[in-house]
Amino acid sequence: MTFQQKTTELAVVGLGGVGGYFGFKLAQHYAASAAARVTFVARGATFAAVQARGLMLLSPEHPDAVAHPARVVETVAELGAVDLLLLCVKEYDLEALCRQLQTALPTGAVILPLMNGVDIYDRIRCPLPQAIVLPACVYVASHLHDVGVVEHRGNPGRIIVGQDPQHPGLDPRPLLRILTGAGINLEYQADAFPAIWIKFFFIASFGLVSARYNRSIGQVLEDPALRARAQSLMLEIQAIAQAKGIALPADLIEQTFQKAATFPYHTPTSLQLDVQSGKSRTELELFAGAILTYGESLGLSVSETRQIYQEIQALDIPGQQQAQAEQERP
Ligand SMILES: NC(=O)C1=CN([C@@H]2O[C@H](COP(=O)(O)OP(=O)(O)OC[C@H]3O[C@@H](n4cnc5c(N)ncnc54)[C@H](OP(=O)(O)O)[C@@H]3O)[C@@H](O)[C@H]2O)C=CC1
Ligand SMILES: CC(C)(CO)C(=O)C(=O)O
Numbered sequence: 309m310t311f312q313q314k315t316t317e318l319a320v321v322g323l324g325g326v327g328g329y330f331g332f333k334l335a336q337h338y339a340a341s342a343a344a345r346v347t348f349v350a351r352g353a354t355f356a357a358v359q360a361r362g363l364m365l366l367s368p369e370h371p372d373a374v375a376h377p378a379r380v381v382e383t384v385a386e387l388g389a390v391d392l393l394l395l396c397v398k399e400y401d402l403e404a405l406c407r408q409l410q411t412a413l414p415t416g417a418v419i420l421p422l423m424n425g426v427d428i429y430d431r432i433r434c435p436l437p438q439a440i441v442l443p444a445c446v447y448v449a450s451h452l453h454d455v456g457v458v459e460h461r462g463n464p465g466r467i468i469v470g471q472d473p474q475h476p477g478l479d480p481r482p483l484l485r486i487l488t489g490a491g492i493n494l495e496y497q498a499d500a501f502p503a504i505w506i507k508f509f510f511i512a513s514f515g516l517v518s519a520r521y522n523r524s525i526g527q528v529l530e531d532p533a534l535r536a537r538a539q540s541l542m543l544e545i546q547a548i549a550q551a552k553g554i555a556l557p558a559d560l561i562e563q564t565f566q567k568a569a570t571f572p573y574h575t576p577t578s579l580q581l582d583v584q585s586g587k588s589r590t591e592l593e594l595f596a597g598a599i600l601t602y603g604e605s606l607g608l609s610v611s612e613t614r615q616i617y618q619e620i621q622a623l624d625i626p627g628q629q630q631a632q633a634e635q636e637r638p
């Protein structure tokens with residue numbers, strides 16, 4: 309008698325920079341395997357493009373640039389059974405997605421959010437109090453190139469993921485092996501919150517400065533004035549983390565500049581791309597807004613963050629007003 313291993317059901321919601329990169333790896337690796345079945349959840353033009361042509365990833369890691377998942381669906385309501393659900397959406401789409409998941413989350417599905425921000429776990433936990441949610445952060449320089457086409461540069465993407473503090477008896481490592489099995493660089497840290505704050509330290513400071521001046525990570529690093537602005541933001545985040553009892557390395561500022569230098573010179577941040585392309589919705593609140601809220605509630609000075617937040621809001625980007633008007637139109 310042959311032993312048949314259960315097929316792991318994987319679903320990826322959002323096929324932008326992050327979901328496109330990791331989703332591609334999963335779909336391509338498991339295309340001809342019974343170990344896992346990959347479903348993409350994509351909407352609008354992305355759904356149509358990926359359904360018709362597959363997902364394209366332009367990356368030195370993949371000479372064959374097209375991946376076809378087992379299924380593409382338009383909403384999480386169509387998912388059916390899922391073991392591991394990767395949420396790869398921007399912060400401003402998370403609330404609506406969680407509302408859909410309140411009625412559509414498959415029983416037993418483990419949620420893995422691949423997003424920036426220090427409060428993502430809480431923002432999923434709140435509307436989905438019973439769900440299993442793995443706190444995580446992600447490093448990858450990948451962005452939408454065209455509809456259904458994602459471009460990745462630089463180092464391989466990397467995920468740091470931990471245990472759900474509400475489900476301490478559940479060891480997610482056996483399930484996560486389905487990701488490492490597809491060649492995904494993943495590190496398990498039982499308590500992933502320090503790593504999430506370390507990532508926030510980097511992306512909030514570099515994200516805000518790169519968005520304000522439309523400068524890549526390399527350009528921020530090499531300009532003493534921009535470096536100094538990034539550092540002043542880091543100091544405010546450091547004071548917040550300290551007041552909240554989050555243990556961060558003493559030399560984190562230095563480590564963060566070193567980390568930034570590992571990205572190719574021209575790497576933009578996702579906030580820079582969104583702000584500078586005039587998008588009506590960005591993750592400005594996820595970075596600056598969060599620092600301001602924490603600072604104000606803890607009685608700490610966040611004047612540097614407030615200043616750059618206001619400067620970004622005041623930027624006159626062509627297309628921004630039109631995008632805003634379209635968004636507000638009934
Ligand atoms: N890009 C990067 O290099 C990195 C990004 N991050 C973080 O990762 C998160 C994701 O960012 P990123 O991938 O760049 O974002 P993108 O904007 O590139 O992609 C998000 C995608 O999610 C889709 N989406 C949103 N809601 C739904 C839904 N309900 N159903 C289906 N699809 C949906 C959007 O669709 P539509 O196009 O229709 O709006 C969009 O294509 C963010 O928090 C970001 O800060 C972290 C590390 C690196
Ligand atoms: C800087 C980078 C690409 C690192 O992962 C990032 O997180 C972002 O742009 O949101």
